[in-house]
Amino acid sequence: MPEVNLRHIDKIYDGGVQAVYDFDMDIHDGEFIVLVGPSGCGKSTTLRMVAGLEDITKGQLVIDGKDCTRMPPKDRDIAMVFQNYALYGHMTIYENMAFSLTLRKENKEVIHRKVMAAAEILDLKTQLNKKPRQLSGGQRQRVAMGRAIVRNPKLFLFDEPLSNLDAQLRGSMRRELMLLHKKLNATIMYVTHDQTEALTLADRIVCMSMGHVQQIGKPIELYENPANTFVATFIGLPPMNMFEGSISGGKFVGEDFEYPLTAEQKQLLKDYEGREVILGVRPENVTRDGSIPFRVDNNENLGMNTLVHGKVNGKKTVVCKFAEWCHYKYGDEISIGFEPDRMHFFDKETTKAIR
């Protein structure tokens, strides 16, 4: 049975700006959902509507069978972790974590047990008497998570919780979050603009842009079968190389090169003969055994692989990712090709993937 249902939710602000268009999805029990997209895409607004911090203009929100569309936040049985921690600076860590239970006038023993259990999970037991200002960024964010955990809510909401941490800490906190999800078997909605977080944490990703949901699916689906050019370029680092062109005589004819299609691709694109399409190829799917002339601009050796930046026919910038250490110099000429079963075609008009 689905735990959280967002049904055709719209958000229009007082000034008439529409931030979210027709957000519609079911979140299953214990699922880790990541909302990802660039700034201003409506992901945080969606999360805040689920939290009850923003009104839902249109649509319905159901949590565990209960209509929560107009319910105040405290009655929704949710917990939220904020980007800037939002800890109560005047309270100790213990008091911060116990605050919600104290407000509910929970038995003191029960409060103590729950706080200690959360502190144990998050390795905060020695910090309980300190004030937030005495802790590091990572510890503070763990306290914020602890505050959520003690409530044992139906739904956890995370609003870019790792954005304020440095890169190393972000990595370790990400792994802790994964473990936490497994331990608690919690239903989580998580907002981030960091695709690494999205790809590593999510059971399913919701990719958003300009208030519209672009694609909902498992991380691998978004990576390997992006629904449109936005998802294709947003997910994946470095982003997918995109070439505009048309289909003509069994070939992709780009501005700078022509590329033969396989029988399968010809079948897929049979309706696109003479029409404009966009060809997308991920950097790791560029090979060095093709016929497209490529001039190297620079090399980025990353140890396990090398990013080679350069231009096709001196114009179009292309990034290639080769699985070994490369020693190209500026101006070196090589020929590149694409792995045929890893080429993505998009309708230029609709930007949607051709399937």
Next chain:
Amino acid sequence: MKRRMEISELIFKIVAYFFLLIFAVLCVYPFLYAIGASLSSDGALTGGNSIVLIPMVGEGDTLGFGASLKAYEWAFTNTEFWVAYSNTLFMTFFGTIWSLFYSILGAYALSKKRIMGRRGWNFFLVFTMWFSAGVIATYNNYTSTGRVFAAIAGMDPDQWLTSIDGKWLIVIAMGMNATNIILLRNTFEGVPAEIEEAARIDGATEMQVLTKVYIPMSKATIATVALFFGISRWNGYFWAMKVLGTSQEYSWPVQVYLRDFLETYTTIIKPTVEEYDANDWEAIYGSKGFDATPCAYAIVVCSVIPILVIYPFIQKYFAKGVNMGGVKE
């Protein structure tokens, strides 16, 4: 290596320190004067001594080094002084609590974007800072409040001065101060929105958000504002004098009492023996009477002491950083 000071910098420093010194003397001298004068012995101030830094030696030297505690003896045994003193304590204590109570409520409401007509409300508040209605209108406002109190108590509104206790009128009618409300409002606005949202999600009601989150987080400003309210109540005498007048002497705060004392027993600074030879003091202080000036300064010193005592305790809240670390800045 120590940097050599430039001539212009040196001159600037000398001038700055010179003016600072003058300013410090200007600040400290009244204290020294009041303390010195209050400890001066009988008659010592009547001979034209206008600069007092140490107690003046006169006839009634009780401390052995030229000082006398006679003025304090007089003050501490004077019932009227104690009544006025307790009135001041009453007005300061309840006045501060009352003013804080609704300043905090008002400031909290005004700090919220969701309040309807927020700009209008804020404008009304700030407007009172730009344009005051003037003394007459304010006086009418206070006396009308007195009438309202009397009416609420079921008495004749026109007889409010005799039927209701003026202390409460001073406490309640004069509780509002736009500057302090704005100070508090700005502090509340400075509390990150996420903190309030976190508290709401944690299950806090509007009142709990205010009392359990905003107030403790704004302790420093609240302490400052409390001090402002307290000091203005403690020192305030003009409206108490005007509104209560002579018909409610029993409600006078110590400042009004002091003013009345100065008017009754001295010619402002230099009292003459003849002035109070005629009054009851003769029985207590001898036929020559007693110099009123040390008494007046004894009252002044007594009325300053509580502020001096409380100040260091409040000052610790001035320290910044009560809220540090709660959110990532």
